Amino acid sequence: MWIFPVAALGLMPVQQALAKTVKVTMKAVEAELPVDNAGKVMRTAWTFDGTVPGKTVRVREGDTVDFTLTNPETNSMSHSMDFHIAEVDVLNEFASIAPGETKHFTFKARLPGVYMYHCGTMPMQQHIANGMYGVIIVDPKNARNFPKADREYVLVQQQYFPDTSNTVALLENSGWTGSLINGKMFNYDPVHDGDAKQVLEAKPGERVRIYFVNANINNPVALHPIAGLWDRVYVGGNPNNTLYGLATYNVAVSEGSTFDIVSPAGRSTNVAIVDHAMGAAMRGAITVLMNKPDADPKKGRGDRITLR
Missing domain, CATH: 2.60.40.420 (Cupredoxins -  blue copper proteins)
Incomplete structure (x- = not known):
């Protein structure tokens, strides 16, 4: 699944129309998932929205990401979000939330690239190893040196x-x-x-x-x-x-x-x-x-x- 940009409709200058806000919502889900193709080897996974990896987020260079993470009260652990493209405050936006809490923040996707996102709650290695990670793609504004892929x-x-x-x-x-x-x-x-x-x-x-x-x-x-x-x-x-x-x-x-x-x-x-x-x-x-x-x-x- 992709997360796509949304912007206000109507007449506006081209420059403004190109500046979009991408609303991204995720839920921390603790679930049993297989790690083999036969479905015989199961693990207790900590995930974003129930899949490993989490859903792929795709935006354009210069877009603003409006992000909300929910940690349901039925979960047993605190969780958080760390986007490797985000330039924010590690003690604020990336802070952990307990079960029953919600975290909201925004950031600008300033540089094109492909970046990891993951839970940063301590012990961080455990949260990542249990499956709390995914990908955010930031498409470049300038396609120079970036031929169209089939x-x-x-x-x-x-x-x-x-x-x-x-x-x-x-x-x-x-x-x-x-x-x-x-x-x-x-x-x-x-x-x-x-x-x-x-x-x-x-x-x-x-x-x-x-x-x-x-x-x-x-x-x-x-x-x-x-x-x-x-x-x-x-x-x-x-x-x-x-x-x-x-x-x-x-x-x-x-x-x-x-x-x-x-x-x-x-x-x-x-x-x-x-x-x-x-x-x-x-x-x-x-x-x-x-x-x-x-x-x-x-x-x-x-x-x-x-x-x-």
Whole structure:
């Protein structure tokens, strides 16, 4: 699901019409969710709106985000929100709210890019490890160095710790057993997991744009497209920070970056997008991109850039 801009209707100068306010509301939801495609391995997840990752928020450079977080009184924990694009007061806007409370604040999305958002309530590592994170995309005003993509996908990687109650172990990077892509191990990889139901799809020759966020607790991600190359890497998701022609790019913890890949136009191909740290890849951090003439026309477009 996307969150879209809203603005007052009527006659107004063009400059004013382009300055929009995006209303975003989220609810902290504590729920049981699977981390495998078969639905056999469950965890008690702390989430935004009941999904891991939370819904993708998309705005335009210069927009104002009007945000409200509700923590229902039925929850057991305090929660909060930290948008990595927001320039606010960490002790005010990002403060925790107890069950039954609501937090409201606004901020301007000043720089284009792809950013993590997450719960910042202490112990922060526990709230993130339990699933309280997501992506906010800030589209650039200036499309220079940012060619139009034929398809777009959001991928978020996270270490899976079966026991998040040991918060010291989380800090010491001890006890993680899986790598989640959008909340599940091998989520889009039927090659290594026969229960995987989806893959990314595109037609041969299309420009596919990956909005990637590293939501690991501790580990960087060496993102590599097996049987392909990154045509462009936008560091931080910002077109002003464009790199060209890379095989692998390291994404730091909590960082977001945007990756373009263009498959050969004359044939059907498959690409495996992996964290080339093998301990992560073979624990779930592999995503299959199928390039074929009959690619699903809805995938990678509209509200299907985050495949659920």
